[in-house]
Amino acid sequence: MPVNESETTQEPVSSEAHAKEHASQARHGKLKPKGLDIVPTREERLGTIIAYGGSCQELLKGCNRKCSKHQERSFSQSGPCDEMMPLLNSAMINGNVVIAHSPAGCPSMIDAVYLLNKIGRLSRSQPIEPLRFISTNLSENDVVFGGATELGKAIVEADKRYNPHLITVITSCASGIIGDNVEAVVNAVQPQVKAAIVPMRCEGFRSGAVATGYDAFLYALLRVIQKPEKKRENTILIVDPLTIDRKNEVEIERLLGKVGINVQWFPLFQDFENIKRASEVTGATTLCNLMSNFFLRALDERYGVPFTEPPMPVGIEYTNWWLRDVAKLFGKQDEIEKVIAEEEARIRPKLDEIKKQVEGRRVYVGFNLARSVGVQSLLLELGIETAVTTGFEYSDDYGQAPLENLSKRSKNFLVQIGNFQQFEWTNLFHKEKPDILIGGQEHSGWALRDGIPVTTLLPDTFYIGYDGAVSFAKDITKSLRNPSFAKNIAKRVKQPYKESWYSQDPFKYIGDTGIGSDGGDNQ
């Protein structure tokens, strides 16, 4: 149920009523994918924009869906693509073999997430198994004659080598343009292969919004999710992204445990059995509502699993919000209020103590929007002002409610929406001169080289829930204490921009200049 319509019935919603309610919600767009397993792009389905720069107030006022001005830039830099999320995430499902139907360059990114795999597994006391992936290594010959045969061979061989439960097949720009019929290959080899083969259609050029890749990844998993034989009462499925590790999960389990709700995490670092049985739960939610948007609706539509999608539970207010929404799914509103009161009484004084050290500072928040808004809420509780916040894409669907909440609680702030676009970041660093940047891997290195100390929020950072808030607030105080490294290196860094760039409007390249594509198709 949408978070901003929380004043509904106090009873747990029956799944049928729930499905109906969602069917009527035209604003979520059509769920039915175009082809068998091709999810609609976020742009098509939610009117997601990937290019915006301006104040939060303005964003809320109007710049909205189907606004082609906010779909492109006449200058752009490289960022994420649709193929990334299926590739990286499916590699983190236990016992899966990933087959990248692509040249060898696409899956090279998996080499870069070995560290995350290690962190993820160690924190869950799982053995550190290597990530298994095979590239079909598309060559010049293959792009002329087709790569389907090689793909079939790779699948059969993957099954033989590792006897996995699951094989995910990831498509690429090259396989998409040459028109290899991946579905047909999968159907043809499935009888010879014990593993369930799940193709994920995610050509890198499909969408400018990286979350379309999340949709492709999660929706494809529905192929192996079975009809529930029995229901697990008081059990919630929580979609958790790669960037939120076990200690954060433990905090959520602790809180929901107090009101008798059990948690089934989904889908990373999970055994195949847990994926198959995902429909047995009696409710579903998410730690990243940007990631799970399509999947939760599809799961509900198919198996009647009621869900809620509150913003990320960071800081007291958003954790309260998240817990209240989740408890309502199970009719435990009264019980959760007791937990919230207890926790707040315990945590608030600790945060207030930290607040004395950091109050009045200005920061740059650098994440995808679902996390940015959560972190901003915690910052407000610490008396820290947000100068700029970022998102890789924006849709009212998950952005509006938290931004409205934040804008009521704080001064106006700048919002940069872009599938990265580092030239805008560096311009904003120079103009806004934040005291620190709070960000993920994407932003942090660039901030350091521009002389801005950082508080990193990486997969092993503890920041979710009440105890997470205290832990993360302490991280922030440390970053403010010793900025030496950033100051030292920035003096010696020459960024690749003309000096004149820093005095210009950071968002001047946003918008369609009319020559962005041939054939005049600029929507």
Add this chain to the structure above:
Amino acid sequence: MSFTEEPRSTCALGGALSLISSIQRAVPIVHAGPGCGFTLTFGQNIANGYQYIGYASGFAAPSTNTLEKHVVFGGENRLREQIRTTLEIMDADIFFVVSGCTAGLIGDDVRSIVEEFRRSEKPVIFSETSGFKGNTYRGYDLALRSLVDQLVLPAEKKTKNLVNLFGVVPSQNAFWQGDINEIVRLLNRIGVQVNLSGNRDNIEKIRRAAEAELNIVLSANTGLSTAELFKDKYQVQYLKYPLPIGTETSGFLRKVAEALGLDKERVEKVIQEEEEEFWKYLIQFSEAYVFLLVNKEFDVISDSNYAIAISKFLSNDLGLFPKLIAVTDSPDESLRCEIEGRIKELNYNLSPKVIFEEDNYKIWEEIAKDAPNLVFGSSLDRQSAKKEKALLFPVSYPLFDQTVLSKGYSGYRGAVRLVEDLGTELLTSI
């Protein structure tokens, strides 16, 4: 090509971006899908000793970010617009357009779009490097050849004892800076000046590269087409000598001296001094050798460069036993015989098995058969080595379980470093 488990390199576009990241004030303009520039740099930085390299790499790399409509209607206008805006905002000496799979498959005419910018203040050059054209080594070659073809000026005269080096691919050899620096140090010692080294070259050096008397290709597989182009177009001869480690370096210096007609006595004096220092340290290592290395057998999984260099160094200098050498850079069929020959230039008739294989599973099937004590491979091999009860010493791509900055294993000093690191790995693994 056949499918490959855990490929040991990226794609042609990755190789091109790797070359560009080694050049001072060079900015790539990626004409490809939205993720290529980021994925490849992310992979090649983190999975390559966590090195942030390049002037405008990763998220800073300008990119047309080809979307579906460009695939349907063509991406040429978008490329034109992107080059124009890049010239407007970015400060660079070289703008290097490199194209990926989408551009190659939809048939965008990159050449004629780039041609329109011929008169721009700073040079705009291009190379067609669609990922499907081959691996990183192939892409490095394609882009280097384009760079030389489009930027190097004809030289009126040659400069005595001036050389260019190429063949060390930054993203494939995590130790590229250290390795190149040691070679440059030694060449300087014997009186040779290095113009292009492959480590942070600039536009001036590139323009005057044809003044070199000799090109040295530090690889048996990579950089050869560029050396040929230099020979045909600019009359610069070349010497092919794969990156040396240990006393092999003496052979390298003698070959260079011969090719340039240097004073033999001076060169021999330098070799003697360097070898003396090298052996002084190895003598100090002899007690550790007793504990750690006597009679050890080793396998290598690496590109042809390190495959040759490590095999020779460990066999000829350290007295170890080579068993299986897996060469992973897919050299052209015509080069394989020569590469195998170089690997087998070993004392005492030592003769390892040499395979050309990139598929990780097949490589480890072979390794499991001969149960070596040591495996010189990549971070990918750590778990497998553990299973086979061998020690993994990481030297080849991908290298994501160590950080690498200045160190290298080439030459004499690099060899000493390698022995130090090997000893440490062996001691900490006990």
